[in-house]
Amino acid sequence: MKRPVPRIDLFDVRPDDERAFVFAQDLRIIEARLFSSAEPQTSTTLRPHLSAKADVGALMEALQRDYAPRGVNLLRVAGGWMLCTAPDLAPVLNEQAPEQRKLSRAAVEVLAIIAYHQPVTRAEIEDIRGVSTSKGTLDVLLETGWIRLRGRRRTPGRPVTYGTTPAFLVQFGLDSVQDLPGLDELKGAGLLDGRIPAGFSIPLPSDDPQLHEDEEPVEPEPLDFTLSPLPTADEDEN
Known part of the structure; x- marks a missing residue:
């Protein structure tokens, strides 16, 4: 049976509640890495920074739930997770986005x-x-x-x-x-x-x-010419 993901208020966690405190700290670490990274974060990239028994799946589920009603959502992308603008707010940001060259x-x-x-x-x-x-x-x-x-x-x-x-x-x-x-x-x-x-x-x-x-595998194509050997000291003098 899957253990339910706890609902934790990051602003109301007592240090004496060790399990909740560690979970909340792991959430803060993940949130910071997601916010500062332009690349998707995976379990592999996150785990070294989390507590020893961190359940990455449960942590991401908790963050996804917390971000769902916000202007920024947590989405599963390219095998990892990224913070992305909520899809329904795209029209609000269109005028701020740089004009991109359209593909033919x-x-x-x-x-x-x-x-x-x-x-x-x-x-x-x-x-x-x-x-x-x-x-x-x-x-x-x-x-x-x-x-x-x-x-x-x-x-x-x-x-x-x-x-x-x-x-x-x-x-x-x-x-x-x-x-x-x-x-x-x-x-x-x-x-x-x-x-x-x-x-x-x-x-x-x-x-x-x-x-x-x-x-x-793709290998570099060999050059169609070879470099001459460097001149010796005697050749330089001549």
Whole structure:
């Protein structure tokens, strides 16, 4: 049976109530790290700073409950937790947000294909889209930090494979790529029309960092020239 998470008022904890005092102190530590970090905090990054018997799950549940009615919410993102603006307050902050460069339609399509089909090569992206994909489109996505070079396909030419990054999950508020919408959700959102070909399906995405059997690590390309040896003292004199 799951033990209920205690409700603790951080301003009304007596030092003689050891369990409540330790729990409240752990909450304060987590809150401070969440507030000061631009990256998701995980159990691994939090645990060294908490008490020996800290229940990270219970602590995060307590914080999520406390932040739920506030202007800032605690959300599960990219395998960790982050403090994010409450979704219903986004219109209030839109005028303060810096104007961001919008991705082209081609870039959005390529990003979606990489997210759902990773690891995927440029040729495979072009096959799915049915049109050629410029290197510039991939370069733009690499600059955003949302995609990365995973490895090289073990096929002639050893083409580079692409995959998404934790920054992609943070940007779109996802805990993992498995949270991407499926076929029914895309239909419900009006992103797919009723003229879907028979047998059409959307793959279950995976961003497992381990290389697949048909991939090998990306290695620096060797330079096409070699440096001459440094001149000896006698050569310098001549």
